[in-house]
Amino acid sequence: xxxxxxxxxxxxxxxxxxxxxxxxxxxxxxxxxxxxxxxxxxxxxxxxxxxxxxxxxxxxxxxxxxxxxxxxxxxxxxxxxxxxxxxxxxxxxxxxxxxxxxxxxxxxxxxxx
Amino acid sequence: xxxxxxxxxxxxxxxxxxxxxxxxxxxxxxxxxxxxxxxxxxxxxxxxxxxxxxxxxxxxxxxxxxxxxxxxxxxxxxxxxxxxxxxxxxxxxxxxxxxxxxxxxxxxxxxxxx
Numbered sequence: 001x002x003x004x005x006x007x008x009x010x011x012x013x014x015x016x017x018x019x020x021x022x023x024x025x026x027x028x029x030x031x032x033x034x035x036x037x038x039x040x041x042x043x044x045x046x047x048x049x050x051x052x053x054x055x056x057x058x059x060x061x062x063x064x065x066x067x068x069x070x071x072x073x074x075x076x077x078x079x080x081x082x083x084x085x086x087x088x089x090x091x092x093x094x095x096x097x098x099x100x101x102x103x104x105x106x107x108x109x110x111x112x113x
Numbered sequence: 114x115x116x117x118x119x120x121x122x123x124x125x126x127x128x129x130x131x132x133x134x135x136x137x138x139x140x141x142x143x144x145x146x147x148x149x150x151x152x153x154x155x156x157x158x159x160x161x162x163x164x165x166x167x168x169x170x171x172x173x174x175x176x177x178x179x180x181x182x183x184x185x186x187x188x189x190x191x192x193x194x195x196x197x198x199x200x201x202x203x204x205x206x207x208x209x210x211x212x213x214x215x216x217x218x219x220x221x222x223x224x225x226x227x
Binding site for chain 1: 217
């Protein structure tokens, strides 16, 4: 059974702090790993990682994948209150045309002003 | 651009009632998915479709049925609702296997079964 585990489950930090969110996985036929941010409604896409060791960056957010150790991290520097959200990690599994995403339970990040 | 649209946004059902959730996408995507989200459980895949006329079971398919008669629509049915089906339901879509990319999500349907 495909498994995606995120840690910590929740995190409370002060504005300006740097945070690291973790995602480990055990799946067959790995194709990619994705990070999403979920505020009130639909998850919104952040990053898609397919190659090991290559950092993806967008402003204060960055992410890297380690395919040998089967994990990814999402870093947020100089956090702001607008970063408060649930961050979801998902792994795409390829199954001969039946690709699907398996999600972790998410990390709830709360930024205190 | 509408993207992925789910109707209704909210619904309250009594145990044993039936209903259909509608998902429509205007991006010509091949793949469509239905997820449910419960506290502490993340997003769990109910059913999905890799093209018009196809459906497949996900992780938690029991108690649900789906149909994909038109490429742009993916319907999720509950034949006899149970309190355990109280959840937030998300529909999502993506282009397809060869051009696989991030899922585009609808805004969710909050369903309460009493």
